[in-house]
Amino acid sequence: MITVNDVAKLVSGKVLGDGKTPVKGIAPSALAEEGDITFAMSEADLKQAGKSRASCVLTNAEVTDYPKTVLRVEDMKLAMTVLYNAMLEMRPPAKGVVHPTAVIAENASLGKNVSVGPNAVIGEGAQISDNTAISANCVVGKGVKVGQNVCLYPNVTIYDHVIIGDRVTIHSGTVIGADGFGYIPKDGKVYKVPQMGTVVIEDNVEIGANTCIDRGTFKNTVIGKEVKIDNLVQIAHNVEVQNNVFIAGLTGIAGSATIGENTMIGGNVGIADHVIVGKNVKIGAKTGVHGHVRDNEVIFGYPYREAGDAKKLYGLLSLLIKHASKFRKLLRDHPD
């Protein structure tokens, strides 16, 4: 158990009131319970927080004569972020409760303190490690390996033999390990390309809601350490996403593409199959990437260009619109 004094050290804050107040959690004032720290960003917030059940209020305002212990900081959002992350690290996602309606194969193995929610299904030979939570209505396939301190939110589907590392969070509706999209039309018949690899998700990955990561064909689809993926993202078979990549919502990465370390991909980007995107690349929203991209590039547009060129083009096209009739005349007047 930590105290307000401990939190004050963590966030470089100043305590007004009883620093020995124990801190169990962090919550907005409407939901706060005894033991929680809540936060107040305005006078109105402060009033509401004062009436809440929270035990301590974190604020950047000057406060005197307040009914609760106050933790004063300079940068409110930074302090909240540091505290929130410290709480995430301290508290495992699981409470060690296996709901009686969960359907768990006899030869599946559950580590210490694993939670399995109502109606969740865990397949034959699956291995779920310590402190991991499989929430309500999740389906975890045969032979799946899930690391420690993993949280699968409700209604997640993990296909057979997928491998998930430690401290991975997967939000609802996400599907890991479905067959990739590959067909070979030949002699009037359509053959399905074998989808016999699996998906490997390394440590500290977070994946949003309703995202899809397909299993590989003959090798694996791999999501590196610390990768963060938003909602409704499509990652096709054999893709390799290296460490520390960020991928925003509604982006699609086609088969066998590689995304280098530390690259940041905006929303609704499309990356063609077999493309190699370098390290430290920044890709603007809605960009269409049809070719390889070197390390450290900043790109934008459809089809993509170096971001400076894309901006310059935008200006030139505005000029073209402005001088439309002159441009038409120019083309007409000039000899062939």
Place this chain on the structure above:
Amino acid sequence: MITVNDVAKLVSGKVLGDGKTPVKGIAPSALAEEGDITFAMSEADLKQAGKSRASCVLTNAEVTDYPKTVLRVEDMKLAMTVLYNAMLEMRPPAKGVVHPTAVIAENASLGKNVSVGPNAVIGEGAQISDNTAISANCVVGKGVKVGQNVCLYPNVTIYDHVIIGDRVTIHSGTVIGADGFGYIPKDGKVYKVPQMGTVVIEDNVEIGANTCIDRGTFKNTVIGKEVKIDNLVQIAHNVEVQNNVFIAGLTGIAGSATIGENTMIGGNVGIADHVIVGKNVKIGAKTGVHGHVRDNEVIFGYPYREAGDAKKLYGLLSLLIKHASKFRKLLRDHPD
């Protein structure tokens, strides 16, 4: 119970046959049962409808000597629409049946006539109001508040503390209240931005299938009254969608954007974070909106322009393609 005569008034139709026939529902002829009105748009339809189990046929054709009561109207689709909506209003989504396999927390509260489908899960302290249907395999988190006459189709996930108004419909696979996508890389560590707000969905909203609406960071994500959202839409944390907005499929709205009243957003549009889109704006399909948009604008393109400019540009670029060699010469011949 209403009669064919009542329906005739509603849709300005003329009854041929027994106007006192009671009307229970509306259905295509293949599915119609006794008490249903069915519809016939062609001679073939009329024949099939005549043999169906429906009690009344709505049509715009001239009919004599028909085996069933006929309701004749001028504008068939309008009449059907008016009738369909009247039926939706008359019939609550719920039948008041709680399936024995549903897992409902002891301190959750269910209003009158609430239905809960097989294997649905309702968390601690959730409050479900009168006439609401929670369908099979839905998961409703802790402290969620759901209004009256709400319909959650199967496999919907509602995270903890989300607030849903009256007469809201949410289609299958949709996820409300997952964590937003926010990270702060700092000193070699990646901090997760706190996602401590929730989602508030106001009255009369309809949300399609496999859509995601993320919870707010410190404040709430808000979906206003009468908003209609299609399938596979991504709405990020802190977004405010004002009343009467329409959002077509595969559109993404990034964090903290605001969408003004009555605005219509086409399919696969992207709206950047913190952008303010005005009221009564029309945004064409696939548009990329990277800056604020004033009230009443009509915009299109990536990057977006006023729609007239976007169209003009399209024509100019066609001209450019047509006169490609002349344009190349022009640039070559002109002095630097």
Place this chain on the structure above:
Amino acid sequence: MITVNDVAKLVSGKVLGDGKTPVKGIAPSALAEEGDITFAMSEADLKQAGKSRASCVLTNAEVTDYPKTVLRVEDMKLAMTVLYNAMLEMRPPAKGVVHPTAVIAENASLGKNVSVGPNAVIGEGAQISDNTAISANCVVGKGVKVGQNVCLYPNVTIYDHVIIGDRVTIHSGTVIGADGFGYIPKDGKVYKVPQMGTVVIEDNVEIGANTCIDRGTFKNTVIGKEVKIDNLVQIAHNVEVQNNVFIAGLTGIAGSATIGENTMIGGNVGIADHVIVGKNVKIGAKTGVHGHVRDNEVIFGYPYREAGDAKKLYGLLSLLIKHASKFRKLLRDHPD
């Protein structure tokens, strides 16, 4: 039961060792069990495969003195593909096991050898044909008809009255038959367009994960034979997708559009409502299709153009960027 000799004929391979070895399945060496054929594409693979539990190794390498039966082929991927597809055809998706936690309406009918997974829900009057597997946590609505040898992966939702043909595969999270997105604002009220048709999916279709196919308004949404659809695709009400069409991920097809036979649609394409796309059309990734497209066209871009024009335009715009200052001067110098 087939033998290595039978497989050798199928894939034009040469057997080294005991050709009478029975073959039950195909699996990567880490997962292979006795009776499986595994595959080795490199020296390292061959070593691992030699130690695996597989009964036979398929390879394109020269092998002598190997601990297992070897099946040598020229084109490794082709052989694997032919074998994989033969196995898919031989093995029905179902094992004939109905899990006791499945909730099946009394008047639903299950054919021979149907499997129903844990917590799956099958509605009133649904008809599931022989050898079909309804996996864990799927919800199949009232009156749904599902053909033979169909596989619904976990967490699929099929709305009421949808019709699914034979040998259809639907991946997790996909929603078939939700209401289309149609509203008519009229006299200060928003009417919902009736969504009274259904979805008909013909034989040999495969549909990826988290895809949505909406039910029709007054008629049906139809997916033709042999159509292959990727993940996160949106197909709106009344759309007709003809036979042998391929649709890549994150593509949206708006209401009442028609897609002709053999057409191939890249990822993240948008097709406007009521558009008619011809047969044998190829549509590049991220294309925006706002008008009808003739048979055999190859198109690309947003807004779309014939692919040759789109490429030419890309080059011209690169030239424009390169000669930006000259172009500005040109426009300035030319008389109005």
